[in-house]
Every structure is written in structure tokens, then in C-alpha cells.
Amino acid sequence: MLKSLYDWCLAMASHRHALWVLAFVAFIESSVFPIPPDVLMIPMIIARPSRAFLIAAIATVASVAGGLLGYWIGAGAFELVGRPVLEFYGKDAYFAEFSARYAEWGAWAVLIAGVTPFPYKVITILSGATALSLPVFIVASIVARALRFFIVAALLWKFGAPIRDFIERRLGLVFIVFVVLLIGGFYAVRYL
Numbered sequence: 001m002l003k004s005l006y007d008w009c010l011a012m013a014s015h016r017h018a019l020w021v022l023a024f025v026a027f028i029e030s031s032v033f034p035i036p037p038d039v040l041m042i043p044m045i046i047a048r049p050s051r052a053f054l055i056a057a058i059a060t061v062a063s064v065a066g067g068l069l070g071y072w073i074g075a076g077a078f079e080l081v082g083r084p085v086l087e088f089y090g091k092d093a094y095f096a097e098f099s100a101r102y103a104e105w106g107a108w109a110v111l112i113a114g115v116t117p118f119p120y121k122v123i124t125i126l127s128g129a130t131a132l133s134l135p136v137f138i139v140a141s142i143v144a145r146a147l148r149f150f151i152v153a154a155l156l157w158k159f160g161a162p163i164r165d166f167i168e169r170r171l172g173l174v175f176i177v178f179v180v181l182l183i184g185g186f187y188a189v190r191y192l
Contacts, residue, residue: 021040033121046164052157053154064145070127073125114145
């Protein structure tokens with residue numbers, strides 16, 4: 001099933017309504033869809049490098065809007081499904097403790113999930129379930145998604161098709177290393 005979804009996304013990259021398809025995929029990927037918008041962005045930018053930053057902007061806006069849907073799902077579905085399950089097992093107090101920690105560190109979770117291969121949809125839903133501050137969620141989502149999509153767009157705009165393999169195979173790892181170094185740097189400054 002994932003292979004056919006992936007193939008569909010690639011086919012849509014050359015469709016005359018590709019920008020609308022990208023917006024749709026970026027929107028639903030932020031809450032439920034398993035295929036990231038990069039699958040569409042990469043061939044679209046290679047085909048029309050002059051539109052690289054427009055494509056990144058559309059992916060960013062749609063992804064953040066979809067993140068708000070994920071946030072709403074987390075807020076609504078948690079009360080309907082999640083809380084009764086936790087209460088049944090006597091674990092509702094643990095969730096309150098987790099929510100307090102998430103409220104303190106949630107912006108970092110949104111930033112990290114927004115730029116790394118970690119499923120952003122998990123964090124959008126978790127942010128709603130824990131009632132992370134909505135303005136904090138929105139700002140962190142904008143920064144993270146813009147960083148991710150505009151870096152991909154800039155690399156493809158500058159280097160074209162030769163950088164495609166690097167982006168598809170290794171950019172996620174580069175983002176993970178960057179985040180680890182960033183957090184390590186903040187930790188070192190604060191505690192050393």
C-alpha cells in the first residue's frame with residue numbers, strides 16, 4: 001500500500017495541478033498521511049527550479065495548517081478515547097505528569113519532529129492531547145517546517161538533480177545530527 005501511495009505522489013508531481021496536490025499532501029501528512037511532501041517537492045523543484053521557493057512556501061503553509069488539524073485531533077480524540085482508556089488502567093495521573101513535562105519541552109519536540117524524519121503527525125496529535133500552548137505550537141511548527149522545506153528547496157535550486165540522492169537518502173540523518181548537536185550545545189552552555 002505504501003509503495004502505491006509513493007508512486008501516486010511521484011506521478012502527481014508532474015500533474016498540471018501539482019501545487020494543489022502538494023498542498024493537499026503536506027496538509028494531510030501533518031495529521032494522518034504516511035508519505036512526506038518531500039516526495040512531491042523534489043521532482044517538482046527539479047522540473048522547475050525557478051519555483052523552488054514557492055513550492056517550499058506552499059508545503060510550509062499547508063503542513064502547518066495540517067498540523068493544526070493534528071492538534072485538534074489530539075485535543076478532541078484524547079478526551080473521547082485516550083482519557084477513558086488511561087482512567088480504566090489507573091494511569092491518568094501519569095498522563096498529567098507527562099503533560100506538565102511536555103508543556104515545558106513541547107516546543108523542542110515540535111521543532112525536532114518538524115525537521116527530522118520523525119513523524120511530525122505524532123507530535124501534532126500529542127501536542128493537542130497534552131494541551132501544549134497553541135501559539136507555541138504554531139510558532140515552533142512554522143520554524144521547523146519552513147527550515148525543512150526551504151533547505152530542501154535551496155539545495156535543489158542550487159545543485160539540481162545531482163543532490164537528489166543525498167536529499168532522499170541522507171538529509172534526514174543530517175537533520176538528526178544537527179538537532180543532536182544543537183541540543184547538546186544548549187545543554188553544554190546551561191550545565192557546564
